[in-house]
Amino acid sequence: MEVPANKKIEMLETMILSRKFSDSLAELCRIERKIPGMMILSTGQEAVGSGVCAALEPEDVIITNHRSHNHLLAKGADPRELMAEIFCKKTGCNKGKSGTLHLAVPEVNAPCTTTVVGGTLPIAVGQAFAQQYKNEPRVTVCFFGDGAANEGSFHEALNLAALWQLPVIFGCENNLYAGAQRYEEHTRVQDMARRAEAYDMPGVTVDGNYAPEVYRAAREARQLALEGRGPTLIECKTYRCRGHGESDPQHYQPGDEIRAWQEKCPIPRLGDELVSLGVIPSERIKEMESLAEKIVENAVRFAEESPYPEPHEALEDVYV
Amino acid sequence: MQVMQKLGMGQAVNQALREEMRRDPRVFIAGEGVGVSIHVNPMFPTHGLLEEFGPGRVKDTPVSEAAIAGLAVGAAEAGLRPVVEIMFNPFFTLASDMIVNHAAKLRYLSGGKSTFPLVVRIKSGAGFGAGCQHSHNLEAWAAHCPGLKVVMPSTPADAKGLLKSSIRDGNPVIFIEHMGLYFAPMPVPEEEYLTPLGKADIKREGRNLTVVTWSGMLGVAMGAAEMLSREGIETEIVDLRTLAPLDKETILNSVAKTGRLIVLHEATRTGGFAGEIAAVVMEEGFKHLKAPLRRVTGPDIPVPASPPLEQFYIPDENDLVRAAKEIF
Numbered sequence: 001m002e003v004p005a006n007k008k009i010e011m012l013e014t015m016i017l018s019r020k021f022s023d024s025l026a027e028l029c030r031i032e033r034k035i036p037g038m039m040i041l042s043t044g045q046e047a048v049g050s051g052v053c054a055a056l057e058p059e060d061v062i063i064t065n066h067r068s069h070n071h072l073l074a075k076g077a078d079p080r081e082l083m084a085e086i087f088c089k090k091t092g093c094n095k096g097k098s099g100t101l102h103l104a105v106p107e108v109n110a111p112c113t114t115t116v117v118g119g120t121l122p123i124a125v126g127q128a129f130a131q132q133y134k135n136e137p138r139v140t141v142c143f144f145g146d147g148a149a150n151e152g153s154f155h156e157a158l159n160l161a162a163l164w165q166l167p168v169i170f171g172c173e174n175n176l177y178a179g180a181q182r183y184e185e186h187t188r189v190q191d192m193a194r195r196a197e198a199y200d201m202p203g204v205t206v207d208g209n210y211a212p213e214v215y216r217a218a219r220e221a222r223q224l225a226l227e228g229r230g231p232t233l234i235e236c237k238t239y240r241c242r243g244h245g246e247s248d249p250q251h252y253q254p255g256d257e258i259r260a261w262q263e264k265c266p267i268p269r270l271g272d273e274l275v276s277l278g279v280i281p282s283e284r285i286k287e288m289e290s291l292a293e294k295i296v297e298n299a300v301r302f303a304e305e306s307p308y309p310e311p312h313e314a315l316e317d318v319y320v
Numbered sequence: 321m322q323v324m325q326k327l328g329m330g331q332a333v334n335q336a337l338r339e340e341m342r343r344d345p346r347v348f349i350a351g352e353g354v355g356v357s358i359h360v361n362p363m364f365p366t367h368g369l370l371e372e373f374g375p376g377r378v379k380d381t382p383v384s385e386a387a388i389a390g391l392a393v394g395a396a397e398a399g400l401r402p403v404v405e406i407m408f409n410p411f412f413t414l415a416s417d418m419i420v421n422h423a424a425k426l427r428y429l430s431g432g433k434s435t436f437p438l439v440v441r442i443k444s445g446a447g448f449g450a451g452c453q454h455s456h457n458l459e460a461w462a463a464h465c466p467g468l469k470v471v472m473p474s475t476p477a478d479a480k481g482l483l484k485s486s487i488r489d490g491n492p493v494i495f496i497e498h499m500g501l502y503f504a505p506m507p508v509p510e511e512e513y514l515t516p517l518g519k520a521d522i523k524r525e526g527r528n529l530t531v532v533t534w535s536g537m538l539g540v541a542m543g544a545a546e547m548l549s550r551e552g553i554e555t556e557i558v559d560l561r562t563l564a565p566l567d568k569e570t571i572l573n574s575v576a577k578t579g580r581l582i583v584l585h586e587a588t589r590t591g592g593f594a595g596e597i598a599a600v601v602m603e604e605g606f607k608h609l610k611a612p613l614r615r616v617t618g619p620d621i622p623v624p625a626s627p628p629l630e631q632f633y634i635p636d637e638n639d640l641v642r643a644a645k646e647i648f
């Protein structure tokens with residue numbers, strides 16, 4: 001399948017936005033400590049969320065995890081509301097109830113985010129079941145890490161989705177680490193995608209640092225799902241360039257490993273390709289960068305200037 | 321003479337683990353990052369254990385709570401002394417089939433023939449801006465399961481002695497550590513000692529009001545007791561230390577002395593363990609009460625992330641003082 005040029009440009013844009021967004025959060029955590037809670041970023045992994053979401057239509061659903069910012073931005077969430085929520089402000093997309101870890105943006109069909117590892121998969125199965133039940137031409141993607149594939153929920157969800165041929169895409173973001181445990185310290189099988197065989201569904205391993213390849217796999221899986229041919233497991237091999245969270249000094253990640261993967265950064269990789277193939281002029285990338293910078297600056301300002309919720313608002317939103 | 325050291329609760333837990341692992345080769349630990357951790361911080365409970373005891377006894381596991389808990393159940397019956405870690409209290413739910421349906425019940429089902437001497441250490445507590453999927457206190461769930469012991473220390477010194485007793489106990493023990501206590505060093509005896517399970521501890525004596533509490537709320541109780549003392553109300557603080565088995569005697573004796581009771585916990589209110597203590601006192605100590613008892617607890621909401629909301633959630637000294645004034 002040819003990946004359309006406009007899609008490649010879209011992926012580059014969302015990756016650049018996502019990178020600016022996380023760079024700014026990393027900086028705020030480091031020097032200013034303005035943001036409560038844990039800060040978990042996707043730096044270096046942007047091709048996964050950007051590639052998958054470019055392959056989706058607005059009506060498709062994503063269910064994402066603790067490392068959600070890139071997925072949500074790529075799905076079209078408002079950076080200002082995300083940033084304000086990450087700052088735990090009243091104007092955040094979840095009124096300060098979530099903070100950075102459980103950002104829910106139903107407006108873009110990202111109705112819930114869970115930080116319980118492995119939680120995204122069964123929920124996605126439920127969403128896909130509803131889509132099948134109502135005969136809707138749309139699909140659900142769940143994102144999860146390589147670590148999550150060792151929770152029981154992974155296996156139960158894959159089996160059920162395959163059994164009922166549900167329109168769901170299991171998006172495994174294999175960034176080589178689960179906390180401080182390197183992949184081979186928690187999993188024996190070399191490619192996580194091979195586990196798909198056990199449930200009799202297609203399993204593909206793609207270069208998770210090359211957005212067009214992620215796009216292609218997701219688009220094909222979406223097509224299968226829409227045709228009633230069930231779920232697909234896509235394993236995107238990528239790398240966690242920063243610590244698990246911003247307070248993690250990465251003492252267990254070899255420096256040359258980090259540098260080698262930084263060399264494979266998905267953003268220049270796609271950007272250079274588009275420029276060298278003459279799809280866009282190099283100035284266009286500069287424009288994308290300065291636009292992203294403005295968006296992020298604006299979001300941070302909005303978040304900083306916004307008030308915190310009033311204490312008693314804690315009591316709201318428990319029940320309908 | 322007792323030689324004292326100043327340790328946070330994580331360090332005290334660490335010392336208990338070290339002592340027990342040195343003493344008993346059957347003791348091993350397992351969990352997510354108990355060996356190689358993202359934290360390089362001596363205040364954390366398993367810091368440095370891999371270096372001392374090696375990967376055969378300090379087992380880093382996949383992110384698989386059901387398997388971690390099941391590992392403990394199976395290995396305990398087979399003669400080892402597992403001490404496994406669940407990273408945050410809400411992830412107890414993923415381990416709970418093995419703990420609730422198995423660890424708690426299999427001895428009984430065997431007619432007392434099989435035993436399951438294991439410890440599940442759980443990090444807990446609000447106050448970190450991490451939100452409800454990391455901060456939900458579920459001790460009442462565990463205490464609701466006959467067959468489990470539930471321990472919640474409030475000081476580093478207690479944590480050391482209680483964990484050592486838990487490891488030597490013949491039963492499954494749920495050992496819940498409030499992370500807020502990891503970073504507040506307090507005196508801990510250097511020597512080896514055991515603190516018995518099932519015994520509450522009077523952390524402050526007083527004759528007008530009994531406050532029963534545990535874990536991270538002890539500090540709040542102590543602070544409020546100072547404030548009340550300035551107004552002439554002398555508070556006795558009963559630190560439960562163990563929820564199951566419950567030391568009714570210490571609670572009832574204190575209420576008999578003071579005639580007034582407040583139960584304080586960080587967990588949410590409805591179905592919280594304060595209700596159990598209130599019921600015990602109503603059933604067995606009603607005649608001593610001079611006023612209705614009170615509960616001071618988190619409200620019935622998931623713990624919100626935003627700092628002012630989270631502060632609203634966590635009970636504080638003023639909440640306790642206000643409740644006390646209602647019953648004088």
Ligand SMILES: Cc1ncc(C[n+]2csc(CCOP(=O)(O)OP(=O)(O)O)c2C)c(N)n1
Pocket residue numbers: 066067115116117118144145146147148149175177178179240244352383385407411414
């Ligand atoms: C059920 C559960 N167990 C443990 C944790 C703590 N935890 C948060 S992220 C994480 C590692 C997850 O690794 P992976 O799924 O590979 O995702 P990554 O962080 O690498 O994106 C762990 C153990 C959790 N949030 N939920």
